[in-house]
Amino acid sequence: MHLSSIAALFSVLFLAILFSPIVVGTAIPGCLGDRDKDDRPRLNCTAAGFRQLPTGIEPTTKVLLFPRNFFTEMSWMSFTVFTEIYEIDLSENQIPALSPSGASPLPSLGVLRLGLNQLQTVPDHCFSGTPALTELHLQNNLISSLHDQSFSGLSKLEILDLSNNHIQTLPPLMMHPLTAIETLYLEGNKLKVVPDDWFSQKEYVPYLYLSDNPWACSCSLGYLRRYMDDYDLNVYVRDGPIIRVDAESVICDSPVSLQGQSVIKLEESDFCGSHPSGPEPMEVATRPRPTTSPTHSFAPDVNQSYNEFVTFYKSNIDNFAHFNATKFGNINNFSHYDTANFGNVDNFAHFKSN
Ligand SMILES: *[C@@H]1O[C@H](CO)[C@@H](O)[C@H](O)[C@H]1NC(C)=O
Ligand SMILES: *[C@@H]1O[C@H](CO)[C@@H](O)[C@H](O)[C@H]1NC(C)=O
Ligand SMILES: *[C@@H]1O[C@H](CO)[C@@H](O)[C@H](O)[C@H]1NC(C)=O
Ligand SMILES: *[C@@H]1O[C@H](CO)[C@@H](O)[C@H](O)[C@H]1NC(C)=O
Numbered sequence: 001m002h003l004s005s006i007a008a009l010f011s012v013l014f015l016a017i018l019f020s021p022i023v024v025g026t027a028i029p030g031c032l033g034d035r036d037k038d039d040r041p042r043l044n045c046t047a048a049g050f051r052q053l054p055t056g057i058e059p060t061t062k063v064l065l066f067p068r069n070f071f072t073e074m075s076w077m078s079f080t081v082f083t084e085i086y087e088i089d090l091s092e093n094q095i096p097a098l099s100p101s102g103a104s105p106l107p108s109l110g111v112l113r114l115g116l117n118q119l120q121t122v123p124d125h126c127f128s129g130t131p132a133l134t135e136l137h138l139q140n141n142l143i144s145s146l147h148d149q150s151f152s153g154l155s156k157l158e159i160l161d162l163s164n165n166h167i168q169t170l171p172p173l174m175m176h177p178l179t180a181i182e183t184l185y186l187e188g189n190k191l192k193v194v195p196d197d198w199f200s201q202k203e204y205v206p207y208l209y210l211s212d213n214p215w216a217c218s219c220s221l222g223y224l225r226r227y228m229d230d231y232d233l234n235v236y237v238r239d240g241p242i243i244r245v246d247a248e249s250v251i252c253d254s255p256v257s258l259q260g261q262s263v264i265k266l267e268e269s270d271f272c273g274s275h276p277s278g279p280e281p282m283e284v285a286t287r288p289r290p291t292t293s294p295t296h297s298f299a300p301d302v303n304q305s306y307n308e309f310v311t312f313y314k315s316n317i318d319n320f321a322h323f324n325a326t327k328f329g330n331i332n333n334f335s336h337y338d339t340a341n342f343g344n345v346d347n348f349a350h351f352k353s354n
Helices: 003-018 219-234 302-315 317-322 331-336 345-353
Strands: 032-035 041-044 063-065 087-089 111-113 135-137 159-161 183-185 207-209 235-239 242-245 252-254
Touching: 207 219, 219 235, 219 242
Parallel strands: 041 063, 063 087, 087 111, 111 135, 135 159, 159 183, 183 207, 207 235
Antiparallel strands: 032 041, 235 242
């Protein structure tokens, strides 16, 4: 081979290596090592064909992203080597079941993403080994049953996404451990009723998503109807990253006579106690509906408004332009609060000036 063609071959090889899509900086082929927005060491192995955690990952890694791989189990044990693990993303894998995490605790885990797997249930005490979770994403699975203790120990959990599953009934005590819950996604399930006093442990859920369920508008829906009287401004729908208040998104599927009607637009007496020979209407049924704006108001309670703002800010950081400030009152009042809540302070400043 001619010398110059060998040189040309080498320069082609050199360029190929230089512009190879396999990024250097990690020993794991198919993975990219970098840092997340809070400067945590991260390994991103999106769609890299793994069936389990590869060996050789730096134990100081705090964020492990394995979406769109071929995991068939969630092995808590395999993550225990990462003693400072903060986030695990196993979305879009093939995990059929979860086992309780207690025997292999991950005490620093804050975010767990298991959407788009094949989970059918969430066993009691499943997350007892991960008490620091603030976000748990279980959407788009096949979950049909939950239990009173499915989320036991998650007293720091702020975001629980159970949307687009097959959930038919809500266990009466399921919310009790979730004393910090800010956002609960339940849309796209098979729910007919909310058990009486379901939200009672925390007075209300600031962001509640209930649309696209076959709500049964009979007396047993009375609790939800009364709850919505007080907290209709906390019932939301979302379209991608855009969210908006929409209490009318809770729609009766039965009985046929009420099908398609928004629960919030009905009096409780419309679906309960209207029988002439039936039981006395409940006291609340005779309560007049507010005709003007709902009694539940955000502006006077700065702390409530602030907490909601923080939740909103965290989950909508990329979409801040769509933020409607009205319900949060005077945002400048928030300046004396902990600004550490606002990761990207530039966005916050930009928002304030709007
Ligand atoms: C991880 O890498 C994929 C490409 O492999 C990219 O699309 C994705 O945005 C990355 N995730 C993060 C959180 O940077
Ligand atoms: C609101 O929160 C601040 C900061 O945590 C606290 O100092 C203040 O007492 C709270 N106010 C009310 C009315 O709860
Ligand atoms: C913002 O919210 C307030 C109160 O909920 C509402 O009156 C107003 O129309 C909203 N503005 C926009 C632009 O959606
Ligand atoms: C919030 O700001 C408004 C308008 O500046 C003011 O009237 C109100 O007293 C403030 N509330 C608190 C709790 O600081």
